[in-house]
Amino acid sequence: MRFPTICRRMAVGIALAAAGTVVHAAVTSAEAELKPTQGNAANGWVKFTQQDGQLQIDADVKGLTPGAHGFHLHEKGDCSAPDGTSAGGHFNPGGQQHGDPAHAMHHGGDFGNLNADASGHATLHLSVPTSQISLDSGAANNIVGRGMIVHADLDDFVTQPTGNAGKRLACGVVIAK
Secondary structure, three states: OOOOHHHHHHHHHHHHHHOOOOOOOOOOEEEEEEEEOOOOOOEEEEEEEEEOOEEEEEEEEEOOOOEEEEEEEEOOOOOOOOOOHHHOOEOOOOOOOOOOOOOOOOOOOEEEEEEEOOOOOEEEEEEEEOOOOEOOOOOOOEOOOOEEEEEOOOOOOOOOOOOOOOOEEEEEEOEEO
16 A cells, blocks of 8 residues: 555654654755944844755845945854954855955855945845855855854955955844744
């Protein structure tokens, strides 16, 4: 007698539970709430969606001065320092030089610049291959638990290792959803 697919899946799940095996669902989305660092007004959110070998990054930030602002994923998910420095340096799982995310050579955490309009509002839509950064649990390039930083100045894509992007205006920790 053949069991329908649903019955087979339930039987496997029950057997794994009985054996004490934990089954984890793959993380396919995460987000970070950006909060202003001391004395600043920048705030917003960043959402990450992983699908078909790509990580889609969507950001919405307000409270900026008009113009370009460096936008980076940092190595530590720690926003406790008043100036955001507790988030550490740029996340760089591939050991690359700092650079433009449109080019092959750059940190995994290099997201380029947010371009704020006259009202101080900026959005970003960026897609990167999951070979650079991902939401894959246990992977060296996993971004969950890392810090997102909005900087005061333009990222010049040249100065090592930071792009000369200036002080940190907002910080948020990437959390799996």
